[in-house]
Amino acid sequence: MSSIISISGVTKTYATGFKALKEINLDIERGEIFALLGPNGAGKTTLISIVCGIVNRSSGTVTVDGHDIGRDYRAARSLIGLVPQELTIDAFETVWATVNYSRGLFGKASNAAFVEKVLRDLSLWDKKDSKAITLSGGMKRRLMIAKALSHEPRVLFLDEPTAGVDVELRQDMWAMVRRLREDGVTIILTTHYIEEAEAMADRVGVINKGEIILVEGKAELMRKLGRKQMKLELRAPLAAVPDGLSHYSLELSDDGSQLTYTYDNQSDRPGVASLIRDLEAAGIQFRDLDTKNSSLEEIFVSLLRQEP
Amino acid sequence: MTLRAAPNFRAVWAIYRMEMARAFRTVLQSIISPVISTSLYFVVFGSAIGSRITEIDGIAYGAFIVPGLMMLSLLTQSISNASFAIYFPKFVGSIYELLSAPVSYLEIIIAYVGGAATKSIMLGLIILATAALFVPLRIEHPFWMIAFLVLTAVTFSLFGFIIGIWAKTFEQLQLVPLLIVTPLTFLGGSFYSIHMLPGIWKTITLFNPVVYLISGFRWSFYGKADVSVGVSLGMTLLFLAICIAIVAWIFRTGYRLRN
Ligand SMILES: Nc1ncnc2c1ncn2[C@@H]1O[C@H](COP(=O)(O)OP(=O)(O)O)[C@@H](O)[C@H]1O
Ligand SMILES: [Mg+2]
Numbered sequence: 001m002s003s004i005i006s007i008s009g010v011t012k013t014y015a016t017g018f019k020a021l022k023e024i025n026l027d028i029e030r031g032e033i034f035a036l037l038g039p040n041g042a043g044k045t046t047l048i049s050i051v052c053g054i055v056n057r058s059s060g061t062v063t064v065d066g067h068d069i070g071r072d073y074r075a076a077r078s079l080i081g082l083v084p085q086e087l088t089i090d091a092f093e094t095v096w097a098t099v100n101y102s103r104g105l106f107g108k109a110s111n112a113a114f115v116e117k118v119l120r121d122l123s124l125w126d127k128k129d130s131k132a133i134t135l136s137g138g139m140k141r142r143l144m145i146a147k148a149l150s151h152e153p154r155v156l157f158l159d160e161p162t163a164g165v166d167v168e169l170r171q172d173m174w175a176m177v178r179r180l181r182e183d184g185v186t187i188i189l190t191t192h193y194i195e196e197a198e199a200m201a202d203r204v205g206v207i208n209k210g211e212i213i214l215v216e217g218k219a220e221l222m223r224k225l226g227r228k229q230m231k232l233e234l235r236a237p238l239a240a241v242p243d244g245l246s247h248y249s250l251e252l253s254d255d256g257s258q259l260t261y262t263y264d265n266q267s268d269r270p271g272v273a274s275l276i277r278d279l280e281a282a283g284i285q286f287r288d289l290d291t292k293n294s295s296l297e298e299i300f301v302s303l304l305r306q307e308p
Numbered sequence: 309m310t311l312r313a314a315p316n317f318r319a320v321w322a323i324y325r326m327e328m329a330r331a332f333r334t335v336l337q338s339i340i341s342p343v344i345s346t347s348l349y350f351v352v353f354g355s356a357i358g359s360r361i362t363e364i365d366g367i368a369y370g371a372f373i374v375p376g377l378m379m380l381s382l383l384t385q386s387i388s389n390a391s392f393a394i395y396f397p398k399f400v401g402s403i404y405e406l407l408s409a410p411v412s413y414l415e416i417i418i419a420y421v422g423g424a425a426t427k428s429i430m431l432g433l434i435i436l437a438t439a440a441l442f443v444p445l446r447i448e449h450p451f452w453m454i455a456f457l458v459l460t461a462v463t464f465s466l467f468g469f470i471i472g473i474w475a476k477t478f479e480q481l482q483l484v485p486l487l488i489v490t491p492l493t494f495l496g497g498s499f500y501s502i503h504m505l506p507g508i509w510k511t512i513t514l515f516n517p518v519v520y521l522i523s524g525f526r527w528s529f530y531g532k533a534d535v536s537v538g539v540s541l542g543m544t545l546l547f548l549a550i551c552i553a554i555v556a557w558i559f560r561t562g563y564r565l566r567n
Contacts, residue, residue, distance in 0.1 A: 014567060052404075052408040053407055053408050053566075054404050054407045056567065074314070074316065074412075077408060077410040080408065082404070082405075082408050084401075084404050088404060089400070090400065090402050092330070092333070093326070093329075097329065101322050101323075102405060104318045104321060104325075105319045105322050105405065105411065106409055106410060107316040107410055108318065109318065147405065
């Protein structure tokens with residue numbers, strides 16, 4: 001059994017009647033970093049909350065390391081650490097008390113040395129006797145991470161881990177994620193930034209409107225998603241793309257005044273320079289040029305178009 | 309199989325300890341405020357009314373009101389402790405951790421209700437000690453006195469827990485104690501014997517469950533009761549059973565805890 005989490009046929013309809021998840025099937029492999037990528041409202045938090053036991057699923061089954069999250073919830077949940085999206089913390093407890101409480105809640109014997117290590121790794125040791133209410137936003141987020149790691153989880157969920165987080169914490173967090181992965185911890189993070197999925201994940205699942213649109217290795221996905229477009233405003237309209245340029249994927253606007261070149265910015269030879277040389281050779285002049293990454297929205301649109 | 313059935317005692321202990329730590333953090337407030345209010349009751353009721361009513365059922369008025377005073381605080385504090393303890397994490401969102409932890413509903417309830425009940429029992433004993441400074445006390449049935457104290461604290465902590473789960477706003481959290489429990493307690497014979505009431509009111513009062521608690525509790529002190537002790541005990545257990553039934557239903561449905 002290689003997958004550590006297996007989600008099959010999971011749906012969620014909230015009490016309001018809103019269908020947040022439609023038939024989710026997803027397997028997370030042991031030891032991987034998996035990014036769940038999707039726009040706000042896609043259902044990322046709902047899906048994570050179901051696996052962690054915070055939200056009841058409407059149908060389907062989920063197993064964590066072979067343990068059903070319903071029948072065998074103790075075994076399933078004790079493997080999981082969760083860092084939620086919102087900073088929700090009991091403000092009046094000290095850092096030390098809060099983190100030890102989390103460890104006890106998950107049924108682990110107290111272990112001051114381990115908790116100290118977690119706090120030191122997250123630069124929280126100096127604050128161990130401070131109340132949560134006195135911590136800055138960044139420190140609070142570190143505390144949430146410390147709570148999730150306090151009981152030595154085998155699977156760590158990070159819900160939008162870098163939303164509103166400063167550069168230093170972001171880097172610390174990525175360093176921590178890599179260390180955990182080396183220890184064999186499986187990490188699932190949600191994000192609505194492609195760059196974040198790109199920087200961290202081994203595999204990426206794209207979710208939109210409660211459906212997983214595709215699951216792909218990162219390299220493969222970036223090849224699909226990492227496309228760039230260059231728009232050229234022509235001095236004189238063209239009737240058609242000249243034959244000599246047909247090996248480029250060029251698109252001519254209806255009035256012939258604009259050429260759009262779509263290329264893969266991950267490739268070693270994106271062909272921008274050669275296209276410009278060839279345009280010159282063909283005597284085609286342009287007034288202006290503009291390049292841009294395809295936005296997440298455009299990517300979703302194109303992915304949705306590809307899917308039958 | 310055995311592993312997954314194993315109860316998570318460490319979680320119960322962690323929650324209980326956290327709840328107790330919360331009380332000890334505000335230890336001055338938790339001790340001083342009942343001491344002051346008890347003293348005030350003695351000044352107002354004991355001295356002012358006590359000069360008119362010297363004794364009831366052969367018990368000095370000041371001593372007569374002690375069990376009622378303890379019950380009054382026990383009921384209101386059990387409810388407010390337990391309802392707040394579970395409402396607060398719901399309100400700030402930190403309940404996610406409880407819901408994602410390998411704990412059963414039963415363990416959650418034992419920990420929270422145990423914490424709330426312990427606090428209100430301690431409060432009851434503080435009131436008792438304060439009262440002893442003002443009036444001579446005697447406790448004829450110490451076992452039953454402790455039994456009524458614990459049963460009432462647990463029952464009303466459970467009741468508070470239910471309110472805390474049900475409440476969606478702070479207003480709702482305070483509504484039940486304010487509109488129902490406080491009037492029932494004041495009309496429950498804390499400061500008088502229900503035999504002193506005119507005919508029809510005496511009958512109406514018998515529908516007030518608090519009457520049975522106070523009567524039974526007072527019997528454990530002085531051996532005198534408004535209604536028979538067996539009935540008092542029965543009513544207390546009945547109310548406990550009702551609370552347990554509601555909580556069991558919450559277990560099964562996940563009512564207002566999990567979406
Ligand atoms: N408790 C709830 N009741 C009703 N609808 C909800 C609830 N929680 C979330 N939703 C809706 O479900 C959808 C998915 O939400 P969410 O899982 O939080 O998305 P994401 O995390 O991808 O931004 C959203 O449209 C949201 O409004
Ligand atoms: Mg979300």
